[in-house]
Amino acid sequence: MANGEEKIVLQYQVPGDDFTRAGEASADLKARLKRLGFPAAAVRKAAISLYEGEINLAIHAGGGEIRVEVTPERIEMWLDDEGPGIPDIALAMSEGYSTAPDEVRSLGFGAGMGLPNMKKYTDSFEITSEVGRGTHIRMAVEIGRS
């Protein structure tokens, strides 16, 4: 990258009890990627995907951890939580399906677009989940494809 480093690693904690703070990690990532000179389309795709992930961690999982690795080739993101897990991942991945309570909908989320948006905007997306144990997501935006 511009400063000659091979890889930048970023880590964020998403609180589960403060919805207003969800989005801080993606805003920070977006600002950093812009400063590093990544293409605008790649920056936006990575930032939106991480933002949706942060919202999910805050509203569904009681918080969680984010790790981002940035190289000149890709922006790779891991989201890990110890929340309730997802019983049916295929169902959760379908547009419009949501288990969010009315309270979350009144905040502007819970339309069942979070996971589909994350998959749509990334070049690779993997999700594993175990009920009662938590959910793990790895997703990446390839710079050459943006």
Next chain:
Amino acid sequence: MKISDIIQILDAQLLTPQADLDREVHTACGSDMMSDVLAFVKDQSVLITGLNNPQVVRTADMMDMICIVFVRGKRPDAGILALANERDMAILCTEHTMFTACGLLYEQGLRGGVH
């Protein structure tokens, strides 16, 4: 049109006095569901919404939007305005409903950016 034109068309109040009102806007999106806003990555400049919380500013920021119009007289609090100021966003507030606000802007040439 410019942000200053939106203020005039919607008889809106500017809540971020330092915003640059000469910035050009070509497309807009009206929604209270932030995930729907995030579902369409196109260059949209203005978000028209009745939702009033900090995620409105964060969502607009993710989409590189430069102006948010709060309808039905909703007034964002100081925390929301501070988030917008950090991002050089213009925050407007109008008494019009969502439908009317969108209609007035469409009538004057502002379009949706989805297609």
